[in-house]
Amino acid sequence: MQHKPNIVDIAEITGFSITTVSRVLNGKGEKYRISKATREKIKSVADELKYVPNEFARNLRIGKSKTIALIVPSLKNPFFAEIASVVNNEVRKYGYITLIGDSDDQVENEKNELSHLTSRSLDGMIVVPCGEEWDHLVKVQENGLPLICIDRYFEDTSLSYVSSDNYDGAYSATKYLIEQGHTDIACIQGVRYSMPNIQRVKGFADAMKNAGIDAYTVTGDAFTEQNGYLETKLLLSRGKRPSAIFAFSNMIAMGCLKALKEENVRIPEAISLITFDDNPYMNYIDPPLTCISQPVEDICKIAVKILFSHILDDDKKPKHVLLKCMLKVKESVKNVSYSF
Amino acid sequence: MQHKPNIVDIAEITGFSITTVSRVLNGKGEKYRISKATREKIKSVADELKYVPNEFARNLRIGKSKTIALIVPSLKNPFFAEIASVVNNEVRKYGYITLIGDSDDQVENEKNELSHLTSRSLDGMIVVPCGEEWDHLVKVQENGLPLICIDRYFEDTSLSYVSSDNYDGAYSATKYLIEQGHTDIACIQGVRYSMPNIQRVKGFADAMKNAGIDAYTVTGDAFTEQNGYLETKLLLSRGKRPSAIFAFSNMIAMGCLKALKEENVRIPEAISLITFDDNPYMNYIDPPLTCISQPVEDICKIAVKILFSHILDDDKKPKHVLLKCMLKVKESVKNVSYSF
DNA sequence: ATGAAAGCGCTAACAT
DNA sequence: ATGTTAGCGCTTTCAT
Numbered sequence: 001m002q003h004k005p006n007i008v009d010i011a012e013i014t015g016f017s018i019t020t021v022s023r024v025l026n027g028k029g030e031k032y033r034i035s036k037a038t039r040e041k042i043k044s045v046a047d048e049l050k051y052v053p054n055e056f057a058r059n060l061r062i063g064k065s066k067t068i069a070l071i072v073p074s075l076k077n078p079f080f081a082e083i084a085s086v087v088n089n090e091v092r093k094y095g096y097i098t099l100i101g102d103s104d105d106q107v108e109n110e111k112n113e114l115s116h117l118t119s120r121s122l123d124g125m126i127v128v129p130c131g132e133e134w135d136h137l138v139k140v141q142e143n144g145l146p147l148i149c150i151d152r153y154f155e156d157t158s159l160s161y162v163s164s165d166n167y168d169g170a171y172s173a174t175k176y177l178i179e180q181g182h183t184d185i186a187c188i189q190g191v192r193y194s195m196p197n198i199q200r201v202k203g204f205a206d207a208m209k210n211a212g213i214d215a216y217t218v219t220g221d222a223f224t225e226q227n228g229y230l231e232t233k234l235l236l237s238r239g240k241r242p243s244a245i246f247a248f249s250n251m252i253a254m255g256c257l258k259a260l261k262e263e264n265v266r267i268p269e270a271i272s273l274i275t276f277d278d279n280p281y282m283n284y285i286d287p288p289l290t291c292i293s294q295p296v297e298d299i300c301k302i303a304v305k306i307l308f309s310h311i312l313d314d315d316k317k318p319k320h321v322l323l324k325c326m327l328k329v330k331e332s333v334k335n336v337s338y339s340f
Numbered sequence: 341m342q343h344k345p346n347i348v349d350i351a352e353i354t355g356f357s358i359t360t361v362s363r364v365l366n367g368k369g370e371k372y373r374i375s376k377a378t379r380e381k382i383k384s385v386a387d388e389l390k391y392v393p394n395e396f397a398r399n400l401r402i403g404k405s406k407t408i409a410l411i412v413p414s415l416k417n418p419f420f421a422e423i424a425s426v427v428n429n430e431v432r433k434y435g436y437i438t439l440i441g442d443s444d445d446q447v448e449n450e451k452n453e454l455s456h457l458t459s460r461s462l463d464g465m466i467v468v469p470c471g472e473e474w475d476h477l478v479k480v481q482e483n484g485l486p487l488i489c490i491d492r493y494f495e496d497t498s499l500s501y502v503s504s505d506n507y508d509g510a511y512s513a514t515k516y517l518i519e520q521g522h523t524d525i526a527c528i529q530g531v532r533y534s535m536p537n538i539q540r541v542k543g544f545a546d547a548m549k550n551a552g553i554d555a556y557t558v559t560g561d562a563f564t565e566q567n568g569y570l571e572t573k574l575l576l577s578r579g580k581r582p583s584a585i586f587a588f589s590n591m592i593a594m595g596c597l598k599a600l601k602e603e604n605v606r607i608p609e610a611i612s613l614i615t616f617d618d619n620p621y622m623n624y625i626d627p628p629l630t631c632i633s634q635p636v637e638d639i640c641k642i643a644v645k646i647l648f649s650h651i652l653d654d655d656k657k658p659k660h661v662l663l664k665c666m667l668k669v670k671e672s673v674k675n676v677s678y679s680f
Numbered sequence: 681a682t683g684a685a686a687g688c689g690c691t692a693a694c695a696t
Numbered sequence: 697a698t699g700t701t702a703g704c705g706c707t708t709t710c711a712t
Binding site for chain 2: 052053054065074076088089100116117280281283
């Protein structure tokens with residue numbers, strides 16, 4: 001047989017009807033009380049021909065694609081690469097496939113990906129939104145496509161989300177710095193309007209205020225290495241340097257490191273550094289960075305679970321889940337309690 | 341309108357036939373000499389309805405899916421994450437979509453992904469094979485699906501590949517170490533049968549021999565952090581420690597760093613370290629690692645280009661491309677020429 | 681310059 | 697316990 005075998009071929013060879021073949025091959029043989037002999041014959045022929053069902057025909061017919069899409073701001077960022085990896089694996093467990101879209105942190109791209117991907121009759125979508133707009137996401141959902149936001153999300157919308165408890169994470173980090181005797185702390189934030197950032201700033205500020213510290217710096221405006229670099233350079237050029245820097249993401253921390261290295265500022269001797277996000281490479285940088293580790297794996301697993309409850313169980317109620325972060329003490333924060 | 345609009349809806353609204361609508365929406369209006377007025381009307385209605393073509397129907401009809409698949413050993417490894425990112429972006433430029441599969445470095449998974457993915461009527465495939473088998477890959481190709489290997493590949497098969505010139509890369513790295521006065525060099529290799537590894541060992545050995553050094557160590561058996569860690573531990577427990585270690589991948593290097601740190605061996609003062617692969621995080625480890633950087637971006641771009649020449653131009657001739665690596669001197673290799 | 685109609689491979693409602 | 701048949705939305709051949 002030259003062309004790819006289809007159920008018609010199998011029907012002709014076995015002498016049964018297309019329907020019967022379809023039923024057997026879909027595991028509905030029992031249900032339709034198709035005789036064992038028939039089932040076996042059909043299956044063996046299918047095997048022999050190396051029959052693979054045409055997903056397009058099936059999808060066209062049933063209007064489902066067994067496909068979900070994941071849109072992340074950048075696969076090159078290890079934080080999102082891990083998300084992609086975990087989501088991909090979890091989704092496979094349901095027999096579904098993941099299309100990965102990269103928005104390169106541009107809302108325009110996100111929208112394009114969204115419309116491009118929906119032409120594939122997706123069954124669901126997981127998005128790490130990169131902008132401050134959510135209309136296009138809500139619209140997708142209103143069109144009947146279950147959608148979950150992870151990491152970045154929006155409040156007061158009908159969109160489900162799973163993220164870290166960023167407020168608590170930032171609060172703990174700041175509290176830890178204060179406990180180590182730091183009072184002059186600067187934090188370098190990411191995209192200002194993004195919910196994780198808003199929560200982190202709040203957690204940071206609250207921890208400072210609760211400790212009776214009113215003077216602190218919040219600067220920066222992107223979750224990028226460049227932002228971390230520039231802001232650190234600026235902080236270092238100030239009259240009085242902060243004793244500790246709190247970087248709001250792994251990429252920002254990289255930029256801090258670059259700047260601190262350039263200026264020959266030793267960590268943690270001269271300046272302490274703490275950061276959001278953890279990853280394996282962080283253990284080998286100089287020094288290993290004390291960080292707030294996000295439960296990325298759990299976030300993804302829960303997101304996928306919720307997504308499939310939306311898809312399969314028709315449970316459309318929006319769910320909002322925040323998971324606690326963990327402070328991982330390494331070597332980049334100095335105890336300065338008795339240093340004056 | 342409740343359901344997703346299709347060309348039938350547009351035909352009804354505009355009063356033209358389905359055929360005409362299809363032609364206009366596919367940009368074949370000119371070709372079929374459809375009047376400008378008609379074209380504009382159809383387009384405006386399509387816009388208004390936010391019409392998105394159903395890819396499944398189209399794909400079913402034309403037998404193409406505008407989809408390619410990429411299988412990598414692990415998305416969590418930044419080396420492969422970068423590959424995924426670049427391939428994904430390049431493929432989008434052709435209006436195609438990428439399905440990403442993760443083999444978790446198990447040939448069994450690779451085979452599963454392969455058969456799972458082929459049911460999606462792929463138009464092409466890019467694989468970073470993880471085993472020493474290629475039969476399943478060749479078979480896929482023989483079934484008419486263009487397939488390219490990147491990074492890891494096989495010789496003497498009909499499979500196209502794009503990879504680094506690993507021999508040359510390893511040769512340069514070794515030559516550099518020797519120029520810096522090192523003679524007692526150990527290299528920690530990855531998966532032994534893999535082509536990059538074979539070439540790297542050859543490059544390493546040739547460089548040593550050409551320098552008149554006959555004694556050297558080649559040890560290890562996986563491109564993993566664990567392998568790097570264990571082998572370094574073993575090297576350090578030997579009577580005479582090597583003066584330099586050559587790690588054959590980023591992950592192996594991470595393991596080396598971990599072991600060296602644990603044993604308080606200073607780099608490069610006590611032992612020099614050079615590694616294959618570069619990535620942004622490597623600039624912040626202690627010390628920045630001198631490395632052989634692979635042209636990942638170019639490899640991916642060329643692979644995609646070749647893939648599409650196979651897909652679109654029907655040019656099925658296997659192509660074999662090796663790109664030169666680059667030695668990036670940072671701070672992990674000490675010049676020991678005059679140290680005895 | 682535009683249309684009618686067949687068919688891609690599959691599923692499911694409706695037979696028998 | 698098995699078969700007939702109508703479409704899913706699209707492209708394309710053949711007509712006009």
